[in-house]
Amino acid sequence: ELKVEQNPLFLSMQEGKNYTIYCNYSTTSDRLYWYRQDPGKSLESLFVLLSNGAVKQEGRLMASLDTKARLSTLHITAAVHDLSATYFCAVDPLLSGTYKYIFGTGTRLKVLA
Amino acid sequence: SAVISQKPSRDICQRGTSLTIQCQVDSQVTMMFWYRQQPGQSLTLIATANQGSEATYESGFVIDKFPISRPNLTFSTLTVSNMSPEDSSIYLCSVEEPASVAGQQYFGPGTRLTVT
Numbered sequence: 001e002l003k004v005e006q007n008p009l010f011l012s013m014q015e016g017k018n019y020t021i022y023c024n025y026s027t028t029s030d031r032l033y034w035y036r037q038d039p040g041k042s043l044e045s046l047f048v049l050l051s052n053g054a055v056k057q058e059g060r061l062m063a064s065l066d067t068k069a070r071l072s073t074l075h076i077t078a079a080v081h082d083l084s085a086t087y088f089c090a091v092d093p094l095l096s097g098t099y100k101y102i103f104g105t106g107t108r109l110k111v112l113a
Numbered sequence: 114s115a116v117i118s119q120k121p122s123r124d125i126c127q128r129g130t131s132l133t134i135q136c137q138v139d140s141q142v143t144m145m146f147w148y149r150q151q152p153g154q155s156l157t158l159i160a161t162a163n164q165g166s167e168a169t170y171e172s173g174f175v176i177d178k179f180p181i182s183r184p185n186l187t188f189s190t191l192t193v194s195n196m197s198p199e200d201s202s203i204y205l206c207s208v209e210e211p212a213s214v215a216g217q218q219y220f221g222p223g224t225r226l227t228v229t
Contacts, residue, residue, distance in 0.1 A: 031216050042205060043156075043220040045114075050215055088155060092216050100146070101218065103156040 002027045002093050004104040012110045016078050021107045023072040023089035031092035032072045033101065034063050036085045043088065047074075079111045115140050115210050117221035125227045126196055133192045134224045136206035141186035144209040146218065147179070151202045159204075162189045196228045 007022040023032070034046040047056040049065035049072060056063050060083065062075045072089055086108045090101035116139040126132050136145065147159040160168040160181055168181040183189045193200050203225050207218040 033217065035220075042222045043207075045217060045219065048215070048217050090156075100158060100161060101156075101216075102158070106155045 002091070002102050004089065004091050004102050006087075006089060006104040006107045008107060009105060010108050010110075012112060013076075013079050014112050015080055018078065019076050021074040021076070021087055021109075023074070023091075023104050025070050025072075025089075025091045025102075025104075027070075027091070027093050028067075029070075029091045029094055030065075030067045031094070032065050033090045033092075034072070034074055035088045035090065037088065037106075038085050046087075076109075081111045081113055084109055084111045114219045115142060115208055117206065117208060117219060119204075119206060119221040119224050121224060122222065123225040123227075125229060128197050128228055130196055131192055131194045132196065132226060133190050134204055134206075134226075136189045136191070136221055138187045138208050140210070142208040142210055143186070145183060145189045146207045146209075147181060147189070147191045148205045148207065148220075149202045150205060150223070156205065159191070193226065196226075198228045201226055201228045 003026045005024050013019050032049045035043040036046050037043050047063040052067040054065045060077045065072045086106050088106050089104040118137045120135045145162045148156045150156045158171050159174045160170045162168045162181050162183040164183050164186050180192045203223045205220050205223045207220045209218050
């Protein structure tokens with residue numbers, strides 16, 4: 001069974017600090033997606049990573065993908081309160097030639113002023 | 114990206130009844146997906162809905178419980194049948210646009226369902 005695990009599940013951090021969220025998955029894939037969900041809201045697409053070594057950056061967030069290690073990271077630089085949200089990674093297990101997502105467990109981030 | 118709307122945005126239903134959720138997209142898309150997000154949990158794919166063919170259900174989800182229609186390239190419905198309190202969740206549709214970066218999905222606002 002394909003598993004997508006995120007680490008940590010909960011993260012409380014001070015403004016200005018750096019931290020990394022990890023996304024491990026158990027099957028071969030070179031397609032990984034990061035989303036943000038604010039409380040009571042839908043999902044907002046953050047990054048699409050499509051190859052080994054892919055790195056994408058937007059503002060204080062940077063995502064990377066290591067397909068050999070089956071690991072993606074979401075790095076937060078100098079956190080601000082507005083980054084408080086739940087972050088999900090999703091993996092496409094490349095089955096049956098169609099795109100589908102298996103979502104990670106989610107990381108609930110709270111940035112304290 | 115496509116603009117996706119869902120109706121209703123929320124509902125409170127009695128056990129044993131059924132609710133049909135609508136997903137409308139402002140452009141034509143091939144792939145539409147239905148997800149369930151139980152309270153405080155991650156998202157689980159229910160089924161993939163392609164226009165003109167039967168929906169493909171994931172393990173643990175069956176057509177009798179979650180019938181899906183996909184009459185055209187901009188619209189889909191998900192029905193939650195014979196509801197029980199365990200069906201209380203947020204139900205989200207998503208789409209993959211033709212111009213999307215490979216496999217990227219965009220999500221609707223969700224339907225928050227409470228079953229009493």
